Amino acid sequence: MDLFEYQGKQFFARYGIPVSPGEAVETVDDAVAAAGRLGYPVVVKAQVQVGGRGKAGGIKLAGSTDEAREHASAILGMDIKGHVVRTLWIERASDIEAEYYASFTLDRSAKMHLGMLSAKGGVDIEEVAATDPDAIARIHVDPADGLSEEAARRWVEAAALDPRATEGAVAILRSLYTAYTEGDADLVEINPLILTPEGSVHALDAKVTLDENAAFRHEEWAEYEATQVMDERERMAREKGLNYIGLDGTVGIIGNGAGLVMATLDVVSQVGGTAANFLDVGGGAGADLLANAIEVINADQNVRAIFINIFGGITRCDEVATGIVEAVERVDLASPLVVRLDGTNAEEGRRILADNASDHVLTEPTMLAAARRAVELAGA
Amino acid sequence: MAIFVDDTTKVVYQGLTGSQGRFHGMRNRAYGTQVVAGTNPKKAGTDVEGVPIFGSVQEAVDATGATASCVFIPAPGVADAVIEAAEAGIGFVVVITEGVPAHDEAVFFNRLKRDFPATRLLGPNCPGIISPGKCNIGITPGEIALGGGPVGIVSRSGTLTYQALHELTQLGIGQTTCVGIGGDPVPGTSFVDCLEAFEADPDTRAVVMIGEIGGSAEEEAAAFIASSMSKPVVACIAGVTAPPGKKMGHAGAIVSGGKGTAEAKIEALQAAGCRLAKNPTEIGPLMAEVVATL
Numbered sequence: 001m002d003l004f005e006y007q008g009k010q011f012f013a014r015y016g017i018p019v020s021p022g023e024a025v026e027t028v029d030d031a032v033a034a035a036g037r038l039g040y041p042v043v044v045k046a047q048v049q050v051g052g053r054g055k056a057g058g059i060k061l062a063g064s065t066d067e068a069r070e071h072a073s074a075i076l077g078m079d080i081k082g083h084v085v086r087t088l089w090i091e092r093a094s095d096i097e098a099e100y101y102a103s104f105t106l107d108r109s110a111k112m113h114l115g116m117l118s119a120k121g122g123v124d125i126e127e128v129a130a131t132d133p134d135a136i137a138r139i140h141v142d143p144a145d146g147l148s149e150e151a152a153r154r155w156v157e158a159a160a161l162d163p164r165a166t167e168g169a170v171a172i173l174r175s176l177y178t179a180y181t182e183g184d185a186d187l188v189e190i191n192p193l194i195l196t197p198e199g200s201v202h203a204l205d206a207k208v209t210l211d212e213n214a215a216f217r218h219e220e221w222a223e224y225e226a227t228q229v230m231d232e233r234e235r236m237a238r239e240k241g242l243n244y245i246g247l248d249g250t251v252g253i254i255g256n257g258a259g260l261v262m263a264t265l266d267v268v269s270q271v272g273g274t275a276a277n278f279l280d281v282g283g284g285a286g287a288d289l290l291a292n293a294i295e296v297i298n299a300d301q302n303v304r305a306i307f308i309n310i311f312g313g314i315t316r317c318d319e320v321a322t323g324i325v326e327a328v329e330r331v332d333l334a335s336p337l338v339v340r341l342d343g344t345n346a347e348e349g350r351r352i353l354a355d356n357a358s359d360h361v362l363t364e365p366t367m368l369a370a371a372r373r374a375v376e377l378a379g380a
Numbered sequence: 381m382a383i384f385v386d387d388t389t390k391v392v393y394q395g396l397t398g399s400q401g402r403f404h405g406m407r408n409r410a411y412g413t414q415v416v417a418g419t420n421p422k423k424a425g426t427d428v429e430g431v432p433i434f435g436s437v438q439e440a441v442d443a444t445g446a447t448a449s450c451v452f453i454p455a456p457g458v459a460d461a462v463i464e465a466a467e468a469g470i471g472f473v474v475v476i477t478e479g480v481p482a483h484d485e486a487v488f489f490n491r492l493k494r495d496f497p498a499t500r501l502l503g504p505n506c507p508g509i510i511s512p513g514k515c516n517i518g519i520t521p522g523e524i525a526l527g528g529g530p531v532g533i534v535s536r537s538g539t540l541t542y543q544a545l546h547e548l549t550q551l552g553i554g555q556t557t558c559v560g561i562g563g564d565p566v567p568g569t570s571f572v573d574c575l576e577a578f579e580a581d582p583d584t585r586a587v588v589m590i591g592e593i594g595g596s597a598e599e600e601a602a603a604f605i606a607s608s609m610s611k612p613v614v615a616c617i618a619g620v621t622a623p624p625g626k627k628m629g630h631a632g633a634i635v636s637g638g639k640g641t642a643e644a645k646i647e648a649l650q651a652a653g654c655r656l657a658k659n660p661t662e663i664g665p666l667m668a669e670v671v672a673t674l
Contacts, residue, residue, distance in 0.1 A: 106482060106486060106565055106566070108565050108566070108595045108596065108597070109595070109596050109597075109600060111486065111489055111490065111566055112486070112490065113486065142490050142494075143483065143486035143487045143489075143490050144487055144490035144491045144493075144494055145490075181483055184481055184482075184483055186482060211481055211482050211483070213455065213479045213480060213481045213482065214481035214482075214483070214484075216455070216456055217456070217481075245626050245627075245628065247623070255539070256539055257537055257538045257539030257540070258537065258563055258592070258628050259535070259536065259537020259538065259539060259540040259563065259590070259592050259618045260537065260538075260539035260540055260543065260618075260660075261628070262537075262592055262593070262618040262619040262621075262622055262628050263537075263540055263543075263616075263618040263619075263659060263660050265619075265621045265622065266618060266619070266620045266621050266658075266659060267659045267661075269620070269621045270658060270659060275621070278622075278626070278628055280628075282478070311539040311542045311543055311546075312521060312542075313507050313519040313520060313521055313538055313539060313542055342524075342542070342543075342546060343521045343524065343539075343542050343546075344521045366661060367543070367659070367660065367661055368659065368661045
């Protein structure tokens with residue numbers, strides 16, 4: 001789950017990382033009022049989960065009430081790469097002496113955390129990595145040991161920041177590591193991390209991605225949930241506890257297991273079709289979940305055929321079949337279902353489908369045959 | 381022969397009293413796995429269809445000589461369960477549970493490496509392991525596997541693992557061991573660990589490897605195959621059509637910043653001399669061709 005900048009800054013502040021004072025607002029009047037409370041000059045920043053908002057005109061400096069009003073009016077409602085701006089972050093402007101970059105994420109090959117720190121901040125770090133890789137100081141942190149002050153200090157020295165920034169940077173990096181681990185983030189990134197002329201260091205931006213698997217121990221994430229950007233189909237699927245990603249094609253896909261669903265998308269494409277979605281009902285899917293999945297796909301106007309591809313392991317095919325039968329009774333199906341069942345209790349599942357035969361429910365013995373049938377029915 | 385587990389493996393189930401644990405534990409026992417114990421501190425002294433329940437893994441090991449464990453308990457308790465098994469001297473821990481926080485995985489993986497180097501972890505979020513005819517730990521439907529070799533299987537995806545077993549079995553091609561390493565960001569056992577074990581196993585003469593988008597585990601496997609494997613490998617990568625930036629179910633399955641694409645993985649595996657199946661169904665006929673030349 002990606003956080004907006006203002007949420008990321010609130011998240012950082014909770015772990016003692018200094019950020020500029022600011023307020024999140026949704027109207028022009030509130031923006032002007034917030035600017036008055038914070039004191040001019042302020043920066044008016046579009047809250048969108050996409051890079052390049054500065055270049056798109058989504059970040060402006062305002063030195064007066066008039067300017068704050070003008071920029072807030074222009075930026076609210078602006079479309080930045082398909083993301084409409086609904087929230088602004090109004091922040092007191094900072095004097096900047098130097099801009100740095102700092103982040104933590106998991107290095108999956110090393111199976112350790114990777115910290116990156118660079119004196120070349122404020123720009124795209126992928127660009128720095130490509131053109132000047134030596135400008136990034138990297139550190140591997142063993143998750144079982146954590147980041148010691150000594151290691152953080154050596155790391156800061158390796159990055160060759162302004163010596164005045166050393167103490168502040170060491171403290172912030174250790175807090176950032178705590179925010180990353182205790183806060184269950186997949187990624188924490190500060191770009192830029194700034195040094196002010198007075199010699200203080202603080203976070204001017206915040207990019208945070210949270211690991212949704214850890215939601216059970218973070219009640220405070222409920223507010224982030226509520227502001228998640230997703231299309232109508234995705235919202236409906238999420239409410240029903242389904243792992244769904246909307247795509248643009250005409251064949252609705254339901255499967256169990258991420259790998260199988262990805263392979264199903266691939267096979268549909270190989271036989272000339274286009275997938276309308278990714279939908280993984282996961283392990284142990286029962287009848288109710290299946291019926292919900294069919295309901296979500298059925299609501300997608302683009303869908304012309306639905307391909308249900310189940311290989312039973314922890315999922316039992318008899319329960320899947322029961323779910324399909326239930327869904328057919330409950331939902332007014334707009335498209336035919338092509339079903340392929342194999343694995344745990346597959347024979348029983350096929351028997352249940354056969355006993356409840358309907359024009360809307362077709363079965364095929366293999367994944368490839370079922371994909372061909374579904375694509376044919378979708379008229380692609 | 382087989383890798384990691386065989387008919388001498390004695391398994392304790394952490395979470396045998398839960399509905400999933402019981403269903404699959406009993407299926408594993410019916411398959412022939414030595415299911416010797418379950419654990420649940422609140423139900424110690426009871427049994428599940430004759431399998432004794434102990435208060436801790438240590439007690440189960442002391443009483444039954446269990447050598448492996450299979451974890452079915454909910455995600456919040458997995459980190460403690462893994463360390464408990466390792467502390468009790470379990471040599472092979474299989475975690476079926478999905479939805480374990482990545483930070484928990486990163487910590488227990490490295491704690492095992494540092495403090496319990498003799499314990500191998502498989503998973504989390506994996507289907508488990510089956511050495512057909514000998515031992516089945518986890519949720520793989522045993523009836524779709526065929527014993528006797530000569531093919532070993534290693535896969536990141538659960539359901540694609542079954543698919544591969546199914547394709548081979550239908551063509552009468554037997555398997556030595558089939559390992560599902562799971563799709564999470566920090567898998568306890570990697571492709572390379574399994575390829576190394578298959579290379580060393582005299583009964584395994586060819587390998588099926590199933591990968592998916594995200595991370596660089598397939599590229600690392602390709603490097604190992606090129607440098608250290610004499611046995612032929614048939615590979616399949618899922619997610620060719622997955623759009624970048626979208627997490628496809630598995631916490632690990634995401635193409636981001638141009639990294640972890642199916643194309644890059646397919647290219648690396650082809651360069652390493654693997655034969656590539658375009659989809660899971662193709663694994664069967666491709667492996668049949670390979671087996672015919674062995």
